[in-house]
Amino acid sequence: MRISQYLNKFALSTLVITPCLLLPPAFAKTVFASDIKSAPWSEVINTLPEYKGTFNTGLRQSLRRQLTLPDIGAAFNAQSEQADALLQRIKKLDADLSQYVRVSESISRFQQLKRLMPALKNIEERKLIEALLVKNQIRVPRLRNSRLLPHLDKRISILANGMIFNLKALVRENRTYEPQLLASMEKYGVPYSARIPDFILDYYLLPLGQNEQGKWLFDGSISLLGKYDMKVVGVESSISVEASNREQAEAKSMELLAESITEQLTQYLLTQS
Structure with missing residues (x-):
């Protein structure tokens, strides 16, 4: 039996915000918004490793469903404008990641996770884009914060699985x-x-x-x-x-x-x- 059959009224209303993908000008002219259920994103997501922990897994799956992703056409290849725009998007995501390094570890796990949620959105979007590029044999450049990403990713998983x-x-x-x-x-x-x-x-x-x-x-x-x-x-x-x-x-x-x-x-x- 599903919870929706029985739970009728919530004491705290939840505002669900669908994040918007800021596209480079050249890219914005050639693509439309898509989501994780659309090809090729629905295929790419199956290539990513599975996460551990019930809450961590559910949180990431829910976040992915809210991502707005570019609509990839059949002509997608290393020379296409779409590929170039995705590479530029990765560079932007990489640069933005630096601002989450200084989230203090002295506050509660929940407060840390709350402050790192924008970083989680950044990480999940970047993983999907990189997986799509690799799938299409397009080289992903090694950027300044490439080593920071797995560190933050692991920290978020530990926090999400550690709340009590x-x-x-x-x-x-x-x-x-x-x-x-x-x-x-x-x-x-x-x-x-x-x-x-x-x-x-x-x-x-x-x-x-x-x-x-x-x-x-x-x-x-x-x-x-x-x-x-x-x-x-x-x-x-x-x-x-x-x-x-x-x-x-x-x-x-x-x-x-x-x-x-x-x-x-x-x-x-x-x-x-």
């Missing part, structure tokens, strides 16, 4: 469904830890009995809080699930809330790119 949460003290009750919440949050890439957390998780699940069809009904709420208990992302939901008993229904509801809050966190980070 703790539970707000007032919700640490003997709830039978809490283990399911912790397991579900780990499943979606943001696990519980007793170490210094990136987030404090606050939640509740209010049982409302069963409807005429026998489905279990709940009002649910889940939030990730940052410094000074400021809400980063939050979800409020009217939940309806099929289950053989209340305990099973509570467990299913916890997984739905965990899936929803981690998706909201992904969307929030994408607005920072």
Whole structure:
């Protein structure tokens, strides 16, 4: 069952920004906007190595779907204007990468990742362009920040896979469904830890009995809080699930809330790119 079937109302609205590709003048005259689902980009993406970590992988996949890429024609080759424009674009991306070197490591993993989201957009776009050029046997020049790219790329992966949460003290009750919440949050890439957390998780699940069809009904709420208990992302939901008993229904509801809050966190980070 998909989360969209049950989660009807979000406490924090998410603004999804589609990044625009700034094209060199010569290129702008010859191409139109495309996306990752269009050829040849859909073929190129399959040549890139797979990422490790649930949250890191989901974040990068979501970002790639938001990229606006040039429409590549059938006449694409090393002598074409499109190839020259892509090479110029790589040089621009390389130059821009320098500004992300000084993101402090003394702040939380989440805050570091938030500030590095523009760098992640830069890296993912550059990887796709370079892969397309290599696929077409076009030489990719070694640029000033070519060694910086893998360093930042690895750092972003470590940050995305390293975010953790703790539970707000007032919700640490003997709830039978809490283990399911912790397991579900780990499943979606943001696990519980007793170490210094990136987030404090606050939640509740209010049982409302069963409807005429026998489905279990709940009002649910889940939030990730940052410094000074400021809400980063939050979800409020009217939940309806099929289950053989209340305990099973509570467990299913916890997984739905965990899936929803981690998706909201992904969307929030994408607005920072």
